[in-house]
Amino acid sequence: MTSGSHPFFTLDIGSASIGAALVARLDGRWRLLASSAAPVAVGIEPVLRHLAEAAAAADGTLLAGAGDWRGWARVESRTRPGARVVVAGPSGGAVEPFERAFRMDGWQATACVTPERSVALDAARALRDPDLDLVVVAAPGGLGGNDRDALRDVAALVGAMAGLRESLPVLVSGPGVVAMPGPPGERVVRSHGLADAVALAREAVPRGADGREGFIRSIVSIAAILDLHVEGVDIGLDAGTRVQAEPDGLLRRLVLADAGLIPPAALEDDRLLDSIAHWSTLADEAYAVRDRLRNLRVAPWRDAAGDGARVRLAAARAALERLEVAWDADGRNPSRGLDRSGEYGGQPEGPGAPDVVVASGGAFAGPPGPAVALALVDTMRRPGPVALALDHARILGPLGTLGDEHDRRRLLADLLDDVLVPLGSAVVVPGLKAGRMGSLRVIADGALTTLPLAPDGVQVVDLPPGLSATVELEAPDDLFVGIRARRVAFTLSGGLGGLLVDTRDIPLRLPDRPERRREYLDAWQLPLWTNANA
Amino acid sequence: MTAHPLLDRIPPRSAVLVEPRVRIAVLPGDESLVAEGDRIAPGDGILRRPRHPQVGEQSLRGRRVPAPGTRLAEDGSLAGDDRRASRFDGGGEVLYATPSGRLRAVVSRHHGTVESPIGGTVEAIDACLLTIHGEGSAFPAALAVGEPSSGPLVVAVAGPDDELHARGIDVRHAGAVLVAGSRVDIESLTRARAMGVRGVIAGGVIGADVVALRASIDRQEASVHPSPPFALVVLNGYGKRPIPRDAWEALAGAVGTVVGLAITPPLVAFPPDTLIRGGEPDRVRVVAGPLLGRTGRVVALAGLRRQAGGVYQDCARVAIDPVAAAEAVNPVDVPMADLERDG
Numbered sequence: 001m002t003s004g005s006h007p008f009f010t011l012d013i014g015s016a017s018i019g020a021a022l023v024a025r026l027d028g029r030w031r032l033l034a035s036s037a038a039p040v041a042v043g044i045e046p047v048l049r050h051l052a053e054a055a056a057a058a059d060g061t062l063l064a065g066a067g068d069w070r071g072w073a074r075v076e077s078r079t080r081p082g083a084r085v086v087v088a089g090p091s092g093g094a095v096e097p098f099e100r101a102f103r104m105d106g107w108q109a110t111a112c113v114t115p116e117r118s119v120a121l122d123a124a125r126a127l128r129d130p131d132l133d134l135v136v137v138a139a140p141g142g143l144g145g146n147d148r149d150a151l152r153d154v155a156a157l158v159g160a161m162a163g164l165r166e167s168l169p170v171l172v173s174g175p176g177v178v179a180m181p182g183p184p185g186e187r188v189v190r191s192h193g194l195a196d197a198v199a200l201a202r203e204a205v206p207r208g209a210d211g212r213e214g215f216i217r218s219i220v221s222i223a224a225i226l227d228l229h230v231e232g233v234d235i236g237l238d239a240g241t242r243v244q245a246e247p248d249g250l251l252r253r254l255v256l257a258d259a260g261l262i263p264p265a266a267l268e269d270d271r272l273l274d275s276i277a278h279w280s281t282l283a284d285e286a287y288a289v290r291d292r293l294r295n296l297r298v299a300p301w302r303d304a305a306g307d308g309a310r311v312r313l314a315a316a317r318a319a320l321e322r323l324e325v326a327w328d329a330d331g332r333n334p335s336r337g338l339d340r341s342g343e344y345g346g347q348p349e350g351p352g353a354p355d356v357v358v359a360s361g362g363a364f365a366g367p368p369g370p371a372v373a374l375a376l377v378d379t380m381r382r383p384g385p386v387a388l389a390l391d392h393a394r395i396l397g398p399l400g401t402l403g404d405e406h407d408r409r410r411l412l413a414d415l416l417d418d419v420l421v422p423l424g425s426a427v428v429v430p431g432l433k434a435g436r437m438g439s440l441r442v443i444a445d446g447a448l449t450t451l452p453l454a455p456d457g458v459q460v461v462d463l464p465p466g467l468s469a470t471v472e473l474e475a476p477d478d479l480f481v482g483i484r485a486r487r488v489a490f491t492l493s494g495g496l497g498g499l500l501v502d503t504r505d506i507p508l509r510l511p512d513r514p515e516r517r518r519e520y521l522d523a524w525q526l527p528l529w530t531n532a533n534a
Numbered sequence: 535m536t537a538h539p540l541l542d543r544i545p546p547r548s549a550v551l552v553e554p555r556v557r558i559a560v561l562p563g564d565e566s567l568v569a570e571g572d573r574i575a576p577g578d579g580i581l582r583r584p585r586h587p588q589v590g591e592q593s594l595r596g597r598r599v600p601a602p603g604t605r606l607a608e609d610g611s612l613a614g615d616d617r618r619a620s621r622f623d624g625g626g627e628v629l630y631a632t633p634s635g636r637l638r639a640v641v642s643r644h645h646g647t648v649e650s651p652i653g654g655t656v657e658a659i660d661a662c663l664l665t666i667h668g669e670g671s672a673f674p675a676a677l678a679v680g681e682p683s684s685g686p687l688v689v690a691v692a693g694p695d696d697e698l699h700a701r702g703i704d705v706r707h708a709g710a711v712l713v714a715g716s717r718v719d720i721e722s723l724t725r726a727r728a729m730g731v732r733g734v735i736a737g738g739v740i741g742a743d744v745v746a747l748r749a750s751i752d753r754q755e756a757s758v759h760p761s762p763p764f765a766l767v768v769l770n771g772y773g774k775r776p777i778p779r780d781a782w783e784a785l786a787g788a789v790g791t792v793v794g795l796a797i798t799p800p801l802v803a804f805p806p807d808t809l810i811r812g813g814e815p816d817r818v819r820v821v822a823g824p825l826l827g828r829t830g831r832v833v834a835l836a837g838l839r840r841q842a843g844g845v846y847q848d849c850a851r852v853a854i855d856p857v858a859a860a861e862a863v864n865p866v867d868v869p870m871a872d873l874e875r876d877g
Contacts, residue, residue, distance in 0.1 A: 036848075038870075047543070120638055121562060124562040128661060153632050156631065156632055159630070267677075290741050292772075294771070294772040298772070299771060302822040303823060304869065304871060308823075309844070367844075529843070
């Protein structure tokens with residue numbers, strides 16, 4: 001075999017685990033040689049040594065000329081819990097857009113301080129939180145008398161509390177005149193308004209080589225490479241990220257601390273835990289399921305097999321659902337100009353359904369690929385066909401931190417086949433009427449499979465990775481798959497989960513009764529966990 | 535890297551912390567009773583904290599504008615006030631002066647004391663945080679609830695797998711920190727607080743009981759009479775979880791000595807002269823799955839193994855210690871992520 005050159009490691013260091021990969025140049029192109037993941041407590045060096053040993057075990061000559069692995073380059077990204085921000089302002093109406101904008105950028109908005117809704121003591125406590133990273137003062141212009149006084153009052157409180165601290169930055173956003181005694185001038189950043197506030201805040205509270213930003217940049221690069229509309233979703237312990245890109249660049253992005261696998265608030269919030277357990281197929285007592293979920297927060301790397309895998313995927317589904325809700329709410333935000341209600345459940349279509357969805361993050365590291373595919377289809381529901389892939393080596397975050405877009409595209413163009421595991425394809429066809437059966441024809445590799453198309457179900461058609469199929473759907477009434485027609489056909493690619501044909505509603509409706517809900521979830525998931533208990 | 539390369543991809547048990555640092559949040563109205571560099575012992579008062587604090591407001595007329603954080607005297611007056619200046623309703627701390635000429639302050643007529651859970655030196659104190667650089671060593675824990683506390687250690691159960699029941703707690707335990715085994719319930723915690731126990735150390739706890747304990751502590755804080763600080767420190771996580779063997783041995787060896795229970799970060803602190811034996815480098819403990827709590831020795835790396843649920847995990851082959859002499863246990867493959875190594 002040809003010997004490799006220029007080996008380097010990628011490291012995605014999260015709150016719970018480290019994802020590492022070894023990449024080298026072989027036969028004139030970049031290839032993924034090995035990848036692994038380990039709990040973050042293990043540390044970096046043992047994981048990298050394991051990768052180097054795995055590559056050497058596969059072929060001792062492969063990297064023989066590359067020297068000792070300790071000297072190989074490392075491309076590293078980190079994901080941390082969202083920075084903590086308090087948003088203050090003269091009124092709820094002034095503060096809420098800032099709170100929303102910061103939440104949608106991955107910040108933890110720990111409090112909103114306004115004279116109308118805050119008790120001064122609670123506000124002072126929030127502003128003196130030792131772990132607070134930033135205070136934002138919304139200072140709109142043209143305020144009337146009462147609001148102007150309220151803004152001056154809030155600014156005085158913020159200034160007093162910030163002045164007691166050594167390093168807390170304060171961002172004053174908007175044209176409103178704010179006198180703020182207390183913090184020295186170099187700690188007070190001025191922004192014109194909401195449009196530049198988040199960007200200036202990121203500069204005031206730098207995050208270093210941030211894995212979530214890296215993931216977003218890599219998805220944009222992949223959209224350009226594939227010349228397709230690509231959507232990326234990353235669920236980690238402390239935040240969820242969703243990004244939509246087209247060949248010309250970024251369309252939308254969202255980083256949400258509440259969309260982490262198990263948000264810290266869940267430890268004390270039974271209702272939040274129950275909303276996660278809503279997706280669980282375990283028949284245990286409610287308190288036992290809640291404690292399993294709490295333990296998933298305390299030690300996320302443990303108990304990843306058996307029932308633990310199902311609990312983890314239930315938590316991932318719930319996180320994707322929270323992300324979806326925020327994504328849709330953000331899409332309806334009139335300031336975004338994307339408020340186009342769709343046909344089903346008022347879902348905004350946004351700039352169009354993606355051609356490919358790429359999943360990443362520790363939440364998807366354990367469960368089998370086909371089960372991950374269904375989790376994506378269950379929660380990111382858009383009518384029409386889509387291809388599903390998994391960043392199994394967690395390489396997209398680190399590669400996104402490369403400063404040069406050209407370098408990243410060159411690397412990703414070579415690596416895509418190695419780093420994106422094809423999970424399969426899905427066609428979501430909502431709206432079939434009961435008793436009005438349609439038909440599904442799949443032509444793959446010269447073979448024709450014909451199946452009935454029934455409402456409110458998921459069918460799994462075997463379509464291995466590497467195969468493409470022509471899929472034809474026909475129904476007595478109009479089908480909605482992005483367009484309306486009685487007969488539609490697509491060409492779709494295979495994957496670990498094959499082809500999923502989903503005729504359930506958008507959004508997915510689950511029964512309230514736990515037993516009935518578990519029956520439904522089991523029925524949908526069972527074909528994708530086949531032999532899982534063997 | 536560990537001395538045993540076989541083991542370095544197995545997560546270490548949260549290592550014993552030497553000279554741990556403990557953080558205590560300073561709240562508006564708190565008055566520091568210590569200064570940077572002061573040496574303190576477990577149980578020493580470090581902050582004077584207002585009970586039922588309120589924000590009071592007075593006119594600035596007749597006053598210079600005091601800096602935020604300036605202390606109010608117990609009679610509600612400010613140093614330098616002239617006689618015409620009105621007083622606040624109790625002692626406290628200036629928050630800020632409003633642009634309309636009002637002075638706002640956190641005030642309270644009653645105060646309690648926040649105690650140090652650990653002996654050591656006050657490393658830093660500012661308006662938000664007090665940091666203590668502790669002496670001795672500490673076991674980190676998964677979670678802690680309540681207030682920093684300390685007291686002489688009493689082992690209240692027979693073994694690390696046992697559970698503490700409410701009937702096992704009585705007035706003899708007042709002022710003590712109890713070791714409660716693998717799980718403690720809300721009934722036992724409530725009784726412990728009522729008996730004046732200063733804290734409980736357990737391997738696990740039901741989440742609902744943590745929520746109930748927090749509510750109980752909040753109710754107590756809202757009452758007229760202050761109660762002594764109480765902390766629950768959980769070493770392993772939620773549910774029933776045995777106390778790790780080395781932690782159990784350290785706790786059993788420290789009976790009668792004053793241990794500290796810190797909330798941020800959650801830990802159990804031991805005085806400097808307590809001997810905490812380090813774990814053996816090739817020994818591991820199973821922390822999840824059907825063998826939860828069992829210990830053993832890694833004999834080989836098993837590589838990727840397919841587990842229930844269709845999950846592939848890197849496994850280690852572990853010779854599990856027999857619980858009884860007659861128990862025959864063959865080496866089993868355990869996911870490395872479900873193991874903790876001692877050393």
